Amino acid sequence: DAGVTQSPTHLIKTRGQHVTLRCSPISGHKSVSWYQQVLGQGPQFIFQYYEKEERGRGNFPDRFSARQFPNYSSELNVNALLLGDSALYLCASSSGTAEYNEQFFGPGTRLTVL
């Protein structure tokens, strides 16, 4: 079975632009979470979606938004990009939302904001 896939792998944007990152979960997984990993730091939780509904949100500004589609794939949108948004964005899928459910991570999208 295919793992979690993310696209694109790399992206370069300039300040003020908008970006959309995409994630396809493992087949059968209904929960998708997004994390931001700044260089030299651990991943920081952004969102969790389950059955197309937002279940959790981290401490990120409203410039960050996400949605989940009927096929359980997900998009993360970031508006008005700042230099500080440069990071690796990780998507993770799991079979449920319980805190003990294993989250399977994709390879990430490397976003560079110039």
Place this chain on the structure above:
Amino acid sequence: AQSVTQLGSHVSVSEGALVLLRCNYSSSVPPYLFWYVQYPNQGLQLLLKYTTGATLVKGINGFEAEFKKSETSFHLTKPSAHMSDAAEYFCAAGGSNYKLTFGKGTLLTVNP
């Protein structure tokens, strides 16, 4: 709020030596605990997890971790390091708010 602290941002060992990566968590209620490994330019891979029950947890690639409630610790060990173990390791805690809280990571270097 939960927090996870990994002592030592960089650990260097010789091939064949013991690996010990330290993790402490802060929580009023023992959380669910995880260790992930990240190889360069890749996502995170789960090594092992503690939910309930046995406090000594065995994972993949010969790694194990012991949950010690009295010390709020969940240190990761491997008896004999291999060159392929060189990577970044993250300790994480899962609570009741749907998210994983990660430590800052420990970069493991294995010297020949």
